[in-house]
Amino acid sequence: MKNSYAVVVIGGGIIGCSIAYYLAKGNIDVAVFEENQVGTKATSAAAGMLGAHSECEGDVDVFFPFARKSQFAYEKLKDELYELSGIDFGYRKGGILKLVLSEQDKQGLKAILAQPTVSWLATEEVKKLERDVSPHLLGAAYIEDDVNVLPIGVCQAFAKSAQILGASILESTKVLTVEKQNNIFLLQTTRGVVEAKHVVVASGVWSSTFFRQLGLDHQMTPVKGECISVMGEKAVLKHTLFHDKYYVVPRNNGQLVIGATMKENDWTDKVSLNGIETLIAKAKMMLPTIADMKLDSAWSGLRPQTFDQNPFIGYHPEDEGILFATGHYRNGILLAPATGQMITDLILKREVKKEWVEAFRIDRRKPLTV
Numbered sequence: 001m002k003n004s005y006a007v008v009v010i011g012g013g014i015i016g017c018s019i020a021y022y023l024a025k026g027n028i029d030v031a032v033f034e035e036n037q038v039g040t041k042a043t044s045a046a047a048g049m050l051g052a053h054s055e056c057e058g059d060v061d062v063f064f065p066f067a068r069k070s071q072f073a074y075e076k077l078k079d080e081l082y083e084l085s086g087i088d089f090g091y092r093k094g095g096i097l098k099l100v101l102s103e104q105d106k107q108g109l110k111a112i113l114a115q116p117t118v119s120w121l122a123t124e125e126v127k128k129l130e131r132d133v134s135p136h137l138l139g140a141a142y143i144e145d146d147v148n149v150l151p152i153g154v155c156q157a158f159a160k161s162a163q164i165l166g167a168s169i170l171e172s173t174k175v176l177t178v179e180k181q182n183n184i185f186l187l188q189t190t191r192g193v194v195e196a197k198h199v200v201v202a203s204g205v206w207s208s209t210f211f212r213q214l215g216l217d218h219q220m221t222p223v224k225g226e227c228i229s230v231m232g233e234k235a236v237l238k239h240t241l242f243h244d245k246y247y248v249v250p251r252n253n254g255q256l257v258i259g260a261t262m263k264e265n266d267w268t269d270k271v272s273l274n275g276i277e278t279l280i281a282k283a284k285m286m287l288p289t290i291a292d293m294k295l296d297s298a299w300s301g302l303r304p305q306t307f308d309q310n311p312f313i314g315y316h317p318e319d320e321g322i323l324f325a326t327g328h329y330r331n332g333i334l335l336a337p338a339t340g341q342m343i344t345d346l347i348l349k350r351e352v353k354k355e356w357v358e359a360f361r362i363d364r365r366k367p368l369t370v
Helices: 012-027 063-085 101-105 124-130 153-164 205-214 273-286 288-292 329-347 354-360
Strands: 004-010 031-033 096-100 118-121 137-143 168-170 175-181 182-191 192-201 219-233 240-243 246-250 256-259 294-305 314-315 319-324
Touching: 004 012, 004 175, 004 182, 012 031, 012 153, 012 319, 012 329, 031 153, 031 192, 063 153, 063 329, 063 354, 096 101, 096 124, 118 124, 118 319, 153 168, 153 329, 168 256, 175 205, 175 288, 192 205, 219 273, 219 288, 240 273, 246 273, 256 273, 273 288, 294 329, 314 329, 314 354, 319 329
Parallel strands: 004 031, 004 192, 031 168, 096 240, 192 319
Antiparallel strands: 096 137, 118 137, 175 182, 182 192, 219 256, 219 294, 240 246, 246 256, 314 319
16 A cells, blocks of 8 residues: 555445546556455445436436436446446446326426436337336336346446556545645555545445535435345346335346335344345235246345435535535445546536536535425
8 A cells, every 4th residue: 555645435335436537547556445345335236227217307408417417427337337347337238217107197207208308118118118017107217228227236347447447446445534734635545644636525325424524514324225126037037116205226137126215313233134124015016926036035225315406526615625425325336437537527627517516515414394
């Protein structure tokens, strides 16, 4: 381990490793410090949907273009990262069928269906694509562009590619404190003191520690998500099914990932029986034949939620040497490429869209309630 870097990224999840990759591409001397192993926290728990459409609620003017930019980046990254790292991160086409099981469901899809890349399918059309879906189906929004990837594969591909380009990935190394002395940041780690010109905090729900250390009162709220996977003797699903924030995601090996619960302020890492029961019920509602498949595994992860569910991406309000890239909530996998590019552009003083800088700025405040 060196004792000095141009940039130190705190956190080796998919966000931190994406930042390291784009900085290394820009010939920046960057190191990632990860307390455990890269991608083993929230990243490894995610299903990997690139749901720019299906996850976008409300802020279509700012969040949606940012999410689409990130989604499009994966088309290039699947080949770019494979060429560097040799890791295939399971980019799978097919898209998402956002199921409509009631008139209320259909009303809730008006904004999505207004997008030119989303089409409405009647019941018969959906059945042609997925014959085993719910008998109560009224139709579905078909989002062909919302594909999926293997999250841990993407994270490892970012990390290995960054290393090949000159980045340092330091696992089992926890950053304890960050202080500034004479325009240089001193980071006390479990392996000694390291200097850096820039520090990027990308440690998900655990970023609150560094907010406090660096004079900010922001708080990450954990939203625990539980998932299960099942296996069958043959592939039974070609498209991701989505309903009421729950999903069934097919993998290339025939596995189906079912998720995810949302338990706010739950810091535990165990999967509950109630959570499993909820997931099974939701999956059977979307795809009744899933009841005959075999339970494979169960796991959970902690999503980092901000007060407005938009991430914090940008400079510390009083020091451009410190940046944050955290609070991605349900969309860490989707937004990783765009976040990595934005942080790199900020550090290199490249132009970044003003609306993104404003929407994700660290010192934005909660709207006043009357």
